[in-house]
Amino acid sequence: MNKVEEASGFGETADRPPVTEGSASMSDHRGWILAVLGAAQLMVVLDNTIVNVALPSAQADLGFGTGGRQWVVTAYALAFGSLLLLGGRLTDLMGRKRAFIIGLIGFAGASAAGGAATGFGMLIAARAVQGAAGALLAPAVLSLITTTFPGGRSRTRAFAIIGTIVSAGGGMGLVLGGVLTQYINWRWTMYVNVVFAVGAALGAWLLLPSRRADERPRMDLIGTVLACLGLLGVVFGFAQAETRGWASPVVLGSLLGGVLVLAGFVLRQHLAPAPLLPLRVLRNRERVAAYVNRFASSTGNFGIIFFTTFFLQENLHLSPVLAGLGTLPVVIGVIVSSNVLGSASWLVRIRPKVVIIASLVLTAASLVWLSRLEPSSSYWTVVLGPLFLFGIGQGVNTTLAMSNALVGLDPDDVGVGSALFSVMQQLGGSVGTALLSTVASTVTAGYLSSHAGSRDAAAVHGYNAAFLTMAAVFASAALLCGILMRSGKTR
DSSP states (O other): OOSSOSSOSTTOOSOOOOOOSSSSOOGGGHHHHHHHHHHHHHHHHHTTTHHHHHHHHHHHHHTOOGGGHHHHHHHHHHHHHHHHHHHHHHHHHHOHHHHHHHHHHHHHHHHHHHHTOOSHHHHHHHHHHHHHHHHHHHHHHHHHHHHHSOSSHHHHHHHHHHHHHHHHHHHHHHHHHHHHHHHTOTTHHHHHHHHHHHHHHHHHHHHSOOOOOSSOOOOOHHHHHHHHHHHHHHHHHHHHHHHHOTTOHHHHHHHHHHHHHHHHHHHHHHHOSSOSSOGGGGOOHHHHHHHHHHHHHHHHHHHHHHHHHHHHHHTSOOOHHHHHHHTHHHHHHHHHHHHHHHHOGGGGGSOHHHHHHHHHHHHHHHHHHHTTOOTTOOIIIIIHHHHHHHHHHHHHHHHHHHHHTTTTOOGGGHHHHHHHHHHHHHHHHHHHHHHHHHHHHHHHHHHHHHSTTOHHHHHHHHHHHHHHHHHHHHHHHHHHHHHHSOSSOOO
């Protein structure tokens, strides 16, 4: 088979032989392989939020300043975001099994070092290495799903499970982080990764076939440097915007420099004999729509968990653990919609374009509903329903976006195509952090200036403005997907 299945798998009824990395068939072990890949994906997704809950305890234990908190998060984000394209290409070149196991070992080692950190510098270094290992691991997971599962319902189910993990992992991380920090120790928010990684690495070594490259791979070194520097500038700029402000020379310089370097990277890809990111990856309109979808969904995942958790703790006065549990309707909604998407036979009669646009509109509507929060709002009447509907929409659009992002790719481009999907996820999270926090803080400050003393009301006004901004992002994504995607049924 010369290409990964042209169809995304949505709407198909028959399975086809899987594309494998070796001569041995993986069909007898696909359930176990999916469990291994799911454990690795869960570890990467959990790490985005599980450490956040532990930051106050880590700060008190290691004695670093409040300004150092953001670097515990930023160190991971910078390494992960800037190295993703390199990780995706290395996945294609060295073999997916090898890249997957190396990424797991690196993540486990860095997590163990972070849990054992004796000072701030050691913790930051461990987080950066975690991000670098994650940049190799994340594209390997999606690549292995694509090459393990055939088109049709089996691939859709596989992406539904991984999509559930991606969409629900943030909320799960808050719950697990709160439990570990409150009842054991903050260091276990790092140590828990070792358990995931060791189990997944052992399963991968036993179950995944190996592939040796037919020829010695080549790497576009100039393109690699440009991609890493460009993504580093963009991610760093957005990460600093929340604390420094959008007008800061550091923020503007980082963003502008990053964009210019990425423009140079695109030009380099036109000229390079062995490009890091072959531009043919971006010539499929469904794939570009999937990247747009992933960007919007990542922004929403950050925002709804972040601001809802603040509301539950500061206005409803719930403990961190209960606040984390309060976000579980998102997880439940994702699980419900992903399972329906992966198993319902009636979906064969619906065009993917219609389903994706409907899911984005539903997600936007849930955020508009949530924007009606007031300081005295009840969780059961104003929060629960919107969170569940948000999860329904996210479960559908994330599953289909993951599948469509890899439609029609040459086998040698699957890794870098998967990496670009993860880049959109990382950029969406970075933009969400900066943009939504800025909107919320600006609206809060404006409300306080005209309503002195109403701090709770001011904060909720800020949250509502952030929710409406997220709704606008999803509505824009629905419009773009409507323009980009074809109307026909998936074959």
